[in-house]
Amino acid sequence: MVRFPKTSASKLGGLLILTYLCGGPLWSSAQTLTDKFEQLMFSRDKEKQGAIDYAGHSHNDYWQSQPFYTAYYAGMESIEADIFLRNGKLMVAHDAKEIKTENTLNTLYLDPVAKLYRKNGGTAFADKAKKLQLLIDVKENYKQVLPVLVKALEQYGDLFNPLKNTNAVKVIVTGGRPKPGGFKDYPKWLFFDGEVNWNYDAASLAQTGLISADLKDYTDWNGKGLPENIPAIKQAIAKADSLGLRFRFYGTHDSPNAWQQLINLGVYWVNTDHPKTLELFLDQRERSSFQLAKSQSVYTPSFRYDGQDRKVKRILLLIGDGMGLAAVKAAALANGGILNMTQIKMVGLLQTEALNSDNTDSAAGGSAIAVGQKVNNRAIAVDTNGKPLPSVAAVLADQGWKTGAISIGDVTDATPAVFYAHQQERNESEAILGQFQHSTMDFILGGKPDWLEKKKDWKGYTGVSIAKDQINQSEGKQIVFLSDELLKPVKDGRPAVLKQSMLDGIKFLSRDSKPFFLMAESAQIDYAGHANDLNYSVMETLDFDKTIEEALRLADQDPEVLVIVTADHETGGLTLLDSDRKSGRVMVNFSSNDHTNAFVPVFAYGARSFLFRGVYDNTAIFHKLLEAVK
């Protein structure tokens, strides 16, 4: 059953009550403290300036395959050793039965610390910003053990003495230990683990290294979702905060969700028996957490013509490369819970397998959408024999449609290429671009391939004009190269070039009132997935969503428009761990740095959008588009 810890201000020492009442900083009225103690004390506000307000604690460290070293190299800044006194020696073991003569505190912990300290030129970690503390859990007879411990530590000069050495490794006694009144019986450089309900005076507080509590005393939480009794948990952490001390819960669940929830509540020391897993989690946390500074407005579609059974004469196919369902949801959560695309009612799920592999690349994924047949990975709209397969753009061009393709990647990248070229190998960029001349496509727009940058004598192609940054509305068939400035990630300041290019492309293709097909690709959602960079992913997806907004506006004015929003595959194996829509904060986990076989969405809006409901293969898009124009 849940027990609530009894905490009340009246149980604290008079000094603390005074400072509580004054509301000022603890030490301003703590006249008795020396400057040295003041230097030693942690101030949470000071730590928060460094923005990192959590670190790992290796609990039950003795059970690691390499005690101390496993946790140390996993970057844990707090490591716990259980000790017994046997024949005058400090032995490391969790249980008296496990004691082995070779496993002394010196050999397993103190000597390795000293060795690494020397190796790093006088700091515990090579990264000088990181500090190390050892928690020594005294399993029995602390009155006999502590004098031996003090003596053992003194053998290492000032390595464990923060009073003399600002880079010292702090030693904190936990388990068997005196109450605060007894701290003064030990050297001032030896610290003790505090409890929430203990009373401290200024001197004992100066010898308190952290505050620990058993989470099971506060909640019977199963580690999933949010813990129960959050107010009691917050109160305990606030008590430590008010004392200027860092907080640790033991008896916690050892999982990413539990770690995250406790960090959210303000726990500093993340307690774990799995330091390597925690290291991965904490390392990824920065790239995997994102908060959108300001949400972007969304358009409310009228649904005026949506789903009407009318022959489609204008198609906008919008492809978010690598945009799986979780990428859409992450962007929606960052944006307060809503996007333009998430308002669309006609929705399908796309299966993205390639011909020769269940995990597709952009070449096979894009080809399947473009030509209606499965092809091998790396193939650009050709079958296994290299035979060209006509794309939906080519089929429609043969029926008199105008066609174009846009990408915020390179013009010869797989996604645009599958609509106008045919190659067995997607890397044949020069051959791919050369095929545009003979294709029936009216324009392509995107980044310039690398080989072209180096080719000083490039003459272009007969009958094809080359434009820079935007479509030349008065020219015919053309290639538009975007300058580097217009291709950088949105998070680095790219303007809304995808949206503008789509609008320019629509204007260009509808010049002589013919039907048109336009593909526009948001290429960098895929790059963000490969980089496991959530900020990148959300900002690219929001940029894509602004482009989608313009497509929806058009479909609300024009009953013959069909808008399809989909993806060629998922990238990054994204899952959503935690979020807060109100503040736009999202936390995710990337399980891969590559493409996965997760479902991707199909959002359809406008004429005959109903054709795109259901669960189907990527090849079906081609056939559904041709059905929509019949």
Ligand SMILES: [Zn+2]
């Ligand atoms: Zn990719």
